[in-house]
Amino acid sequence: MNQELPPDFLAVLHEPVLHEDDLDAQERFFGRDAVRAFYREAVREDARDAVLRAAAPLLSELHPLRGGLLALFGGALVESGADPRLLFPATLQRMSQLLASLAPYCAEEPMEEEEEEKEDEAVPADLAAWRAAESALRALPPAERLQIEARRCAVDLLVLPLMAMLMRDVRNHRDLLADGALVARIEEMAVNGTLPFDQLHFLRSAAQLAYEDELVVLLPTSQAGMIVRAHGLNNNFHAFSLLQDLFRLHVHTLGIRQALTVRHNGEDEYGEPRDSDSAEYLWLQATAYAGGKLVAPMAWSWGEGTLRENARRQGQLVLVALETDDKPARSWNGFGHVLHSEQKPHVALVRFLAPDEVAAYLA
Template sequence: MKFPPDFLQTLRQPVLGEADLDTRSSFFSRNEIRDFYLLAMKSPEKNDVLQLAAAELPHLHPHRAALLALFCGALVEDGADPHLLFGAALELMAGLLVSLEPFCATQPQEDDDEADPEDVAEWQAAEAALGALSAQERFEVEARQAAAGLLVLPLMTMLMRDVRNHRALLSDDELVARIVAMAVNDSLPIDGLHFLQGAAGLAYEDELVVLLPASGTGMVVKAHAINNNFHAFSLLQKLMRKHAKALGIEPPAREAHANASRDTDCAEYLWLQAHAFRNGELVDPMAWSWGEGSLRENARRQGRLVLVALDTQDKPSRTWNGFNRVLHSEQKSRVSLVRLLMPEEVASYLA
């Protein structure tokens, strides 16, 4: 499959003024775009379209490139390979954020006498940078701002369907730092960037180790698209109840109102990190796995991330809500049992 000439011609048109900035709706309303979209959707060669787009993306104006990525995102939603275009689209977003970073800052509160001087300086610098632009330069910045907003949707579409894409995102520390820093800014807001920030915080673990010292048992779990530790606790507690007999545990009695909402839960165990134990003994009961933190931030032993579920009455009451949210329809958060641990394995992780 090849791009039709009129489709390519539209993509390669110069972007010089407001009239050249298609919205999502106006882009797909163009005859040449709509006709090729309908053809591609019926074709078994959708992946060929994504491969062509990956080669074309770096040569287009960023705004047109973002629209092409949006076009391909629709094909991914219809079954095309989510991995084929992701690298090129992520590189496009990285370049856009680098170019927009000097103009992005959060406005300090006017009545905040304790505002960080660095925050004030960043705001003033961003405002000055925007103010120094010529009319054409300001248009180009705003075109790139719009492009970044358009690009969020196809990136999320591809990101949430293939864990390889998530790993590629996390491997670029500078890009992740920019996403976090620029997701909330007042001088040049980028639509939807906070979704990428949320996606960057998700955790995927093929072999998460969960230890239950009181029973001397444990399990290896596969964790998929976990928002944070609170989210992990909720899913793990449910899994532990399901396999209670094999784990040799008696699940704690639950109050009548517990889990009345699937987004509300409470701690049945004192959830600790691996370094809470040494030589099989509890040495640091305050080595909590903090609920709000990312699952990836917990300590590892033997190369695996480890959580300790300590069955004890001597624990604070911990409840939470709002942490089981679905960031994207394809997030599909879950934990699943890989295997139970042998007693000697449990002992080695607690050593």
């Protein structure tokens, strides 16, 4: 198969979006004979990658809703084995463009004030943003409002292929994080009351995942430590659970003295994936130590935060697990869920640290 997309497939993608019925496009698109036949042909002839290369430049040229459907078609090919890198840059760029165009219409409804607004008081920023977004939407003629709704639908369509590509190649995740403005916009717009999205919150959660090839984990009580590979972690609570499991595998090498709670491969007593856990250590950031001494015992690693928000030493992300009875009871549940079947969260030992390395990180 050459890299040109079939004319009947392209004809479907170039259909106009003029009516409200056109917005309910996903099921109709994948039900078209031209689409189904092209997908089967691409898979049968192992032309998935060639199709994605041909599709990439089209994403910015098609109507946003049709471009979203093409990206979704590409995501299906990725799920069946296509290279997850090929279509990702164009899809991410299209997402960025669409969110920028929709930003003026998106705002979260502010909390209700008990007292009525007074004429001489300044309008709070969140209330002003809400009113501006609502006013902008109301001012649109019906045809333009339909196109805004089409763009909203396109955003949700783009989330699905982006997730398929993000979860299959860590380089895609790093490219997403490198676009700080886009990440901030996703965070701001994922939950809004004026033009709500159904799927964008998944992309916000994906942006919060941590992929660290060399996470430094220190155990000051025994002057031991490890460098671990930590991939697909939701937050610090998720990291604590997986690291505590890893500690149990290397308890003697790490010189851990305290009694350990028995866990079995991240499962509960009934063999089900556990959704709750508790801190067996006082989990701290590197700033808790200076000169080898504990100087800031309240410099906790906050469980709900993302792993990359922790402090770094020597350019490396550091977590400290302190064995002590003088610690608050910390437990959690619901933080070990996976966003996608290809997330595959895990921590793995890279190497143990020598005592002088541990001392240098605690200095």
